[in-house]
Amino acid sequence: MRDLIARRAASLLEPGWVVNLGVGIPTLVSRYLDPDSVHLHSENGLLGVGPPPPPERVDPNLVDASKRAVTQRAGASFFDSAASFDMIRGGHLDAAVLGALQVDEQGRIANWAVPGEPVLGVGGAMDLLSGVRSVIVVMTHTTRAGEPKLRRSCSLPLTSLRPAGWVVTELATFRVEEGGLSLVECAPGVSAEQVRARTEAAFRVKLP
Amino acid sequence: MTPPATNKLLEADEAIRLTLFDGATVMVGGFGLVGKPLTLVSALLRSPVKDLTVVSNNLGEPGKYLGRALLLGKIRRAVGTYFTSNPDVGRAHAEGALEVVLLPQGTFCEAIRAGGAGLGGFYTPTGVGTLLAEGKETREIDGRSYLFEKALTADVALVRAHRADRLGNLVYYKTARNFNPVMATAARKVVAEVDEIVEVGELDPELIATPHLYVDHLVLAKERL
Numbered sequence: 001m002r003d004l005i006a007r008r009a010a011s012l013l014e015p016g017w018v019v020n021l022g023v024g025i026p027t028l029v030s031r032y033l034d035p036d037s038v039h040l041h042s043e044n045g046l047l048g049v050g051p052p053p054p055p056e057r058v059d060p061n062l063v064d065a066s067k068r069a070v071t072q073r074a075g076a077s078f079f080d081s082a083a084s085f086d087m088i089r090g091g092h093l094d095a096a097v098l099g100a101l102q103v104d105e106q107g108r109i110a111n112w113a114v115p116g117e118p119v120l121g122v123g124g125a126m127d128l129l130s131g132v133r134s135v136i137v138v139m140t141h142t143t144r145a146g147e148p149k150l151r152r153s154c155s156l157p158l159t160s161l162r163p164a165g166w167v168v169t170e171l172a173t174f175r176v177e178e179g180g181l182s183l184v185e186c187a188p189g190v191s192a193e194q195v196r197a198r199t200e201a202a203f204r205v206k207l208p
Numbered sequence: 209m210t211p212p213a214t215n216k217l218l219e220a221d222e223a224i225r226l227t228l229f230d231g232a233t234v235m236v237g238g239f240g241l242v243g244k245p246l247t248l249v250s251a252l253l254r255s256p257v258k259d260l261t262v263v264s265n266n267l268g269e270p271g272k273y274l275g276r277a278l279l280l281g282k283i284r285r286a287v288g289t290y291f292t293s294n295p296d297v298g299r300a301h302a303e304g305a306l307e308v309v310l311l312p313q314g315t316f317c318e319a320i321r322a323g324g325a326g327l328g329g330f331y332t333p334t335g336v337g338t339l340l341a342e343g344k345e346t347r348e349i350d351g352r353s354y355l356f357e358k359a360l361t362a363d364v365a366l367v368r369a370h371r372a373d374r375l376g377n378l379v380y381y382k383t384a385r386n387f388n389p390v391m392a393t394a395a396r397k398v399v400a401e402v403d404e405i406v407e408v409g410e411l412d413p414e415l416i417a418t419p420h421l422y423v424d425h426l427v428l429a430k431e432r433l
Contacts, residue, residue: 158337
């Protein structure tokens with residue numbers, strides 16, 4: 001299911017784009033990308049992230065933002081964290097793929113504060129939402145308990161007032177436009193009614 | 209003519225003894241343990257200093273390095289972006305033993321850079337309207353909302369680089385660079401832990417990321433990833 005979501009998100013990325021991948025399902029997106037086409041940016045200071053190396057070639061000082069061992073592609077560059085966030089905040093990245101805990105009707109996301117726990121971690125999520133041109137949210141459609149993650153409003157603290165551009169789940173793909181969610185694609189064998197039954201947020205149906 | 213090679217090289221324990229004091233604010237580089245000055249942090253653990261404010265992206269892993277400093281009661285306040293990887297931070301915070309200041313990662317770096325650049329702060333769009341905007345000034349500039357964030361400076365910065373020359377010029381290695389170059393600009397005393405120290409003139413001036421004027425002391429790395 002996670003791979004299905006990652007594959008769909010990968011298909012939204014265009015050749016030549018510079019893309020940042022968040023932790024979790026977003027990391028899987030790299031499996032479905034043409035590495036010569038999309039340039040991966042990691043906020044800990046690398047543009048040109050390559051696939052994980054075989055165990056004997058792991059360099060402990062070459063990691064991505066998930067702290068996974070990675071490699072550097074030809075044409076890669078290293079820079080410090082401040083320069084990395086200049087790129088993010090300054091609007092120089094084409095897309096970011098991020099996980100989310102909840103998404104509201106306007107496409108705004110909550111992905112940094114976990115229910116019932118003190119708010120002690122935020123990382124780069126807020127900067128990515130404030131500056132990256134196209135934010136693609138990937139998440140399972142419902143929580144483990146079966147509650148919709150696409151909600152009228154988020155009960156968890158918002159990551160940004162700026163909405164995401166796309167929301168991809170195992171059931172459907174939504175585009176955020178004109179201040180609301182539009183269902184633009186259902187997964188094979190899934191109907192708009194089935195998506196509606198598992199979604200609390202209102203959305204328009206704009207299937208091809 | 210080669211400039212005089214001032215002797216900046218010290219043992220880690222001596223560098224900590226000379227620079228740190230009770231109640232000091234100390235910046236520590238590293239993204240997790242990558243690019244963290246492990247030899248210097250171990251020396252800090254052996255030293256008697258306490259009541260520190262630590263400015264670091266996170267507080268290490270449970271029981272290791274800065275995570276160990278927390279368990280030893282040396283840290284009173286932590287400024288960073290991502291403390292969720294060490295549950296001891298949540299515990300110390302809940303018990304009231306640790307004050308936590310949480311910043312978005314881009315704001316954290318920029319606040320340090322502003323501090324090093326002699327600025328009082330800056331306006332950023334990041335975090336506007338969120339929980340992290342509470343108590344901060346919001347200002348509209350050309351139709352967009354921005355938050356005012358104050359600059360960060362420190363008494364001491366402990367940074368990790370790859371190579372140094374005897375003057376203290378620094379060259380970094382891959383993703384171990386991260387927060388180290390900006391932190392080296394924003395503290396009154398800067399100690400750099402490096403793998404190797406070469407003669408003046410041996411580093412390519414085009415590749416020096418931290419010029420020597422920022423660096424007070426050099427320490428050779430004895431603990432590595």
